[in-house]
Amino acid sequence: MVMFKAAFVREWRLLARQKADWLNPLMFFLIVLTLFPLGIGAKPNLLAEIAPGIIWIAALLSVLLGAERLFKDDFRQGVLEQLVAADEPMLFYVLAKIISSWCSTALPLLLISPLIALLLGLDATAWLAVLLTLLLGTPLLNLLAALGAALTLSADKGGILLALLILPLYIPLLIFASAAVDNASLGLDYSGQLAVLSAMLCLALALVPLAVLKALKLNVG
């Protein structure tokens, strides 16, 4: 627990000092969302229909954008080497990293989701569905993005490779989340989709941190 707290506090201190790390993905999210109405046309009906898909794709890309830097600095500065060499369980470090990355990249998206709903003409029920799916789905985005970041840590061209590896794994999430919002905007029940999202989240929470740990050790060598 002491290890976890120390790692967590360190992450937050770093985030407070490097504001670009969490501000840039947020701005990217907003800009991508603005591009869609400009590109597709601003008819309110059309926008409300495609809004769930757009919101989710934008969220997915902005989390991916923030993920590349997740372990990079620690790798370059030798922090990871010290952690591997130290005889302490590294899982706490990985968990603190993932949780703080969720707080810094996904939580802001949740907070500005009412604004997004206004921009894209979603009503209150659809907004609630967007909020709930983001709440359940974004931790999964962060977990898988952390895995991608850890796998490509010492690769030559990490950034684009990370997207190539992780985007196919996001597909189930995208399908269920946008189906839930679709159902909500039609006034149908969407608790089933939320249940599937929670199940996927539980599975990922149990397995992904271990895979991240393995990938980090592998890259440090």
Next chain:
Amino acid sequence: MFKWLDPYAKPETLYRLCGLWFPWLMTAAFISLLIGMVWGLAFTPADYQQGDSYRIIHIHVPAAIWSMGAYSSMAIAALIALVWQVKAAQWAIGAIAPIGAVFTVIALFTGAAWGKPMWGTWWVWDARLTSELILLFLYLGVIALSGAFADRQTGAKASALLALVGVVNLPIIHFSVEWWNTLHQGATITKFAKPSIDASMLWPLLISILAFGLWLAALTCLRLKTAILQNEQHRPWVRQLVSSSLKSSVIKEG
């Protein structure tokens, strides 16, 4: 069992074994491919509904089956590589991945070519098509990751991990895509429901499936041989092998 299996994982032994198996596998694959293709493409009766164009099934179905079979064997190799740290299993991943990717491309291409006359379109966002496409993306990810590192060993291990993550995800992707498809459209496929296949068409199909499997195994042996030589080039047995084969070629030319 592992005590019995372990010596075979030694690169030198494995290299010999692959060299031993390759000609047999390739010959068997070639013969069965010839029989399956000629029988399937020329001698089976035409389908009562789809006419002659159904014959592409003899390429499409084996390629699709083995694109998934190759992924499973890759994932098994990845498990062995990560759990028991068997180096040869790591190399096997790199050997299988491109073959599996090509099989996936063949399945997608023949599927599109079959879909055009039957469904009137090259591509439908149907569950099976979509999950096959995603399978291709997973293969490409494994291939790209294994080549992305300056250190070959790290690349092999990372792609092993990715192959395992992919195999956990594959059923989730498959069922979510199926579920998504049945929500939006269902009629596309049921309209063209497969008639249970007649024995005269089934036999050549089974032979073709066998042929593609043998072909996969043969190519894997060949690629694994190359991978072993590449990764073990500093070892004495490889040097000995190379110098002796150089000598014999010099003698032949001289």
